[in-house]
Amino acid sequence: MPEADGRTAGPVPAPEPPPLAFLSGESSLLGWGCRRRLPPGGADSLGERVARFFAAAPDGPAVVAGALPFDRAAPDHLLQPDRLERGGRVAGLATPAPAASGGAWRLVPRPSAAAYADAVRQALARMAAEMERPGMLAEGALTKIVLSRGLLARSEGPIDTVALLDRLAADPAVTGFRLPLPAGPGGAPRWLMGATPELLLRKRGGAILSHPLAGSARRHADAAADRAAGEALLRSEKDRREHRIVSDYILDTLSPWCRRLAAPDGITLSRTRTLWHLGTRIEGELRDQAVLSATLAAALHPTPAVCGQPRARAAALIREIEPEDRGFYAGAVGWCDASGDGDWFVTIRCAEIAGDTARLYAGAGIVPGSSPEGEADETAAKFGALLDALGAGDAARECPP
Numbered sequence: 001m002p003e004a005d006g007r008t009a010g011p012v013p014a015p016e017p018p019p020l021a022f023l024s025g026e027s028s029l030l031g032w033g034c035r036r037r038l039p040p041g042g043a044d045s046l047g048e049r050v051a052r053f054f055a056a057a058p059d060g061p062a063v064v065a066g067a068l069p070f071d072r073a074a075p076d077h078l079l080q081p082d083r084l085e086r087g088g089r090v091a092g093l094a095t096p097a098p099a100a101s102g103g104a105w106r107l108v109p110r111p112s113a114a115a116y117a118d119a120v121r122q123a124l125a126r127m128a129a130e131m132e133r134p135g136m137l138a139e140g141a142l143t144k145i146v147l148s149r150g151l152l153a154r155s156e157g158p159i160d161t162v163a164l165l166d167r168l169a170a171d172p173a174v175t176g177f178r179l180p181l182p183a184g185p186g187g188a189p190r191w192l193m194g195a196t197p198e199l200l201l202r203k204r205g206g207a208i209l210s211h212p213l214a215g216s217a218r219r220h221a222d223a224a225a226d227r228a229a230g231e232a233l234l235r236s237e238k239d240r241r242e243h244r245i246v247s248d249y250i251l252d253t254l255s256p257w258c259r260r261l262a263a264p265d266g267i268t269l270s271r272t273r274t275l276w277h278l279g280t281r282i283e284g285e286l287r288d289q290a291v292l293s294a295t296l297a298a299a300l301h302p303t304p305a306v307c308g309q310p311r312a313r314a315a316a317l318i319r320e321i322e323p324e325d326r327g328f329y330a331g332a333v334g335w336c337d338a339s340g341d342g343d344w345f346v347t348i349r350c351a352e353i354a355g356d357t358a359r360l361y362a363g364a365g366i367v368p369g370s371s372p373e374g375e376a377d378e379t380a381a382k383f384g385a386l387l388d389a390l391g392a393g394d395a396a397r398e399c400p401p
Contacts, residue, residue, distance in 0.1 A: 017162045019180050020065055020081055022335070022343065025172035029335055029343075033082030034180075035060045040075035043068060047295030053080075054338040064294075065335035067179055067192055067347065070302055070326040071315075077181060077328075105392040109401045110150040111323060113380065117372035119147055119321050120364075126317065127368060144245045145308035145317055147375070148363030150324060151383050151401045153392050155356045161191050164353070167389035168195035173272045174385075175199075175345050177333050184354050192328050194350025195385055197272050198305065200332055201297045201344045206289035208254065208296065213270060214246040214305045214365055215239030215278035218381045230269050230276045238369045239278055243267055245367070246305045247280040253300055257291060258284040274384045293342030297332055306330035306346060306363060327352065329361035351386055360386050 020031035036058060041049055050064060058080065066078030111119070123145050130141040161178055169176025174195040181190040199211040217233040220226040233239055247263060255261055261284035270279035307330070308314025318326075329352075334344030351360040362382035364375040380401050387393045 018085075019178070020079075021165060021178045022065075022175055022333075022345075023165065023169035023177070024175040027343075028085070028087055029063075029065065030085045031061070031063075031065060031079075031081030031083065034079045035082045036080045038064050038066070038076075038078040038080070040077065042074065043072040043076070043298040043301055046076065046298040047292050050078075050292055050294040050336055062338035063335055065179075066333070067181070067328045068298070068301055068332040069328050070306070070330040070347075072301070077179075079180075104156055105390070106154045107392065107401055108152040108154075110152055113376040113401065116147070116149045116379065117376045120366055120370060120372040120375050122321060123147060123317065123366050124368070124370060124372070127366075131368070140310045140313060142313050142317065143309050144242060144304055144365055144367045145314045146304070146306050146330070146363045146365050147318070148322060148326060148330065148361055149379055151360040151362070151387075153351075153358040153360060153387070153390060155358075155390070155392075158356050159353050159358060159390065161193060161353055164193060164389055168193065168385070171195060171273045171385070173197055173270070174349070175343075177345070179333060181328070181352065188354055191353040192333070192347070192350065193353055194333075194347060195272075195389070196333070196345045196348050196350065197270065197275075197277065198346040198348060199343070200300055200303070200334070200346050201293060201342075203286075203291075203293035203296065203341050205339075205341070206286045208258070208284045208286060208293075210250050210254070210282040210300070211270075211279055212243075212246045212250055212282070212303060212305055213277040213279045214243040216364075216378055216382070217276045218377075219271065219274055219276060230271065233276050233278060234267075234269050238367060240267060241369075242365045242367045243278040243280065245309050246303055247282065249304050249309060250282055250300060254282070254284055254296065257286055257288075257296065259287045260285040272385065274388075275381060290340060292336055292340040293334075293344060294336040297334060297336075297342075297344035301332045301344075302330055303346070305365070306348065308365075326361065330363060349382065349385055358386070358390060 018030035022029045061084035064078045068076045165178045174197045179192045184190045198213045202209040270277045331347045336342035351358040362379040364378040
């Protein structure tokens with residue numbers, strides 16, 4: 001039908017998808033453009049840098065958002081968007097969400113499951129030797145380490161990151177995210193994407209919340225088998241011990257900032273579409289509600305859920321055993337506004353995306369009593385959600401990573 005000026009109305013262009021996005025069953029934060037980048041630095045200076053940024057009263061949205069790498073000393077990547085939308089759950093950025101990439105996939109484990117199991121044996125031997133050494137328990141012997149491995153997935157064509165985000169965020173138990181990273185070789189765009197089930201820190205005024213997860217089991221299509229797997233995980237002494245290391249660490253770390261801090265429900269079962277987890281909901285009230293969520297997140301990061309305990313000893317052994325740098329995997333993603341409120345999540349169930357390539361990561365917590373083959377199987381299960389969202393699930397089932 002012609003318009004009033006005689007022109008023919010054309011199709012309404014689709015809205016530009018937000019480069020920066022956090023989507024959960026409860027809320028969303030979407031950002032377009034980059035007005036400023038927060039001066040990069042390590043985790044120890046994050047709170048101070050964010051405070052200085054907001055003290056300068058910058059124009060534009062009063063939010064910084066982005067990613068912290070696993071290595072506390074490595075530079076983070078946070079930015080202030082040009083335009084921001086915060087609100088309820090977004091129904092979808094692409095409707096309906098197709099597979100993130102069509103065609104065949106080539107999967108290359110880095111390292112293989114067998115090599116990863118050997119690394120687990122090495123870590124268990126190191127832990128046993130430390131615990132047998134006189135006085136080492138009192139001095140901080142290694143009681144848990146989280147070892148990870150990667151999976152390089154290459155498609156026949158470019159990966160559709162908008163469709164991938166929609167598929168990842170379809171699970172109401174996770175927070176799907178897409179964040180721009182510094183460009184790769186030749187200026188190629190890079191993205192950090194994932195579907196994390198683990199809340200590191202949420203702050204609203206003086207109220208804070210953390211929901212650590214540690215201890216996992218595969219879910220099953222058969223309802224009875226699935227229920228049995230969850231109940232077995234909840235009863236597992238090894239997994240409960242692994243989980244308590246994480247929840248105790250978070251309680252100890254947050255306690256100096258809080259007038260009240262508790263885990264009223266204790267250890268409970270938590271589930272995503274592919275995995276059961278042990279979780280503990282930790283709630284607190286800050287002594288000073290002006291403390292930034294970025295400050296608290298940086299103090300917690302990385303927790304024993306992705307590193308180990310003691311943190312420094314575990315991180316050193318991770319650098320020694322793992323063949324590749326983790327980059328932003330097992331770091332933290334999130335946002336902080338000028339009032340100090342914010343949401344921060346542990347960067348798991350994630351991948352770095354560039355063109356036709358996705359570099360996936362998965363890890364497992366190793367404690368005395370861990371099975372090397374069982375931990376390798378756990379990492380394979382943790383690749384599942386991303387592989388299915390990418391459209392590479394069939395390739396993984398034909399040749400398990």
